[in-house]
Amino acid sequence: MIxxxxxxxxxxxxPGLLVNHLVSDASYQTGLSGMLGGERSAxxxxxxxxxxxxxxxxxxxxxxxxxxxxxxxLDLTYGEFVDLNADFTPSATKFIVNVASGDMxxxxxxxxxxxxxxxxxxxxQEATTGVTINLINDGDYDFPFAGFSGxxxxxxxxxxxRFDASNVSSVDFGIGPLKTDGTTVPAEESTWGKVKxxxx
Numbered sequence: 377m378i379x380x381x382x383x384x385x386x387x388x389x390x391p392g393l394l395v396n397h398l399v400s401d402a403s404y405q406t407g408l409s410g411m412l413g414g415e416r417s418a419x420x421x422x423x424x425x426x427x428x429x430x431x432x433x434x435x436x437x438x439x440x441x442x443x444x445x446x447x448x449x450l451d452l453t454y455g456e457f458v459d460l461n462a463d464f465t466p467s468a469t470k471f472i473v474n475v476a477s478g479d480m481x482x483x484x485x486x487x488x489x490x491x492x493x494x495x496x497x498x499x500x501q502e503a504t505t506g507v508t509i510n511l512i513n514d515g516d517y518d519f520p521f522a523g524f525s526g527x528x529x530x531x532x533x534x535x536x537x538r539f540d541a542s543n544v545s546s547v548d549f550g551i552g553p554l555k556t557d558g559t560t561v562p563a564e565e566s567t568w569g570k571v572k573x574x575x576x
Contacts, residue, residue, distance in 0.1 A: 377429070378420050379397060379428035380420050380426065400420060401420050404456075405417070416456075417452075418452050420440075425442065425444070425448075427447070435550065437477075440549055442545065444546050446545060447545050451538050454536070455494075456534060460533050463530045464521070464530070464558065467558030468521070469520060472554075472555050473537070473554065474517075474552035475511050478548065479549065480513070480544070481512055483544070485547050486510035487544060489508065489509055490540070491519050493534070494535075495532050495533060504527075511549070
């Protein structure tokens with residue numbers, strides 16, 4: 377689990393009483409079998425209140441949870457430190473974000489999800505483009521590759537997902553496996569705390 381605000385994290389607390397993360401909390405994992413690129417990083421940013429993110433191993437979901445009145449931002453990145461060198465062109469045409477369960481519809485309280493893709497990193501042809509869609513209801517949200525202007529999908533080096541709940545409060549949701557229509561970008565059943573190199 378990664379969190380911002382004040383809570384018991386199960387590591388420093390207990391034996392401590394509470395832990396405060398009033399800027400951000402992050403985790404980096406590597407050597408993940410079946411993971412695109414084998415590594416991912418996650419960072420949650422404080423806005424107000426207490427929020428957390430974790431992996432529900434029984435469902436394979438990534439969750440983002442807020443206490444009453446809380447707001448936060450969550451970034452999930454594949455290929456942040458090691459180029460993915462992924463070729464999506466043989467079969468894929470879009471990214472798919474599945475909201476497996478959420479309460480953004482109440483209000484409604486839309487949560488913008490931005491996918492940013494970098495191709496040919498470190499070369500003169502390097503390009504980064506982001507596409508944003510508001511998540512409101514449960515179900516699939518499509519991010520067609522055609523919307524990522526300038527990105528070469530035969531040489532994708534980094535993919536990042538931002539879930540921005542900074543302008544709404546108290547939302548909770550679970551995201552199913554991150555995937556394309558041709559290739560899955562799986563959330564391995566593991567907790568962020570398994571490798572927590574940036575804990576405090």
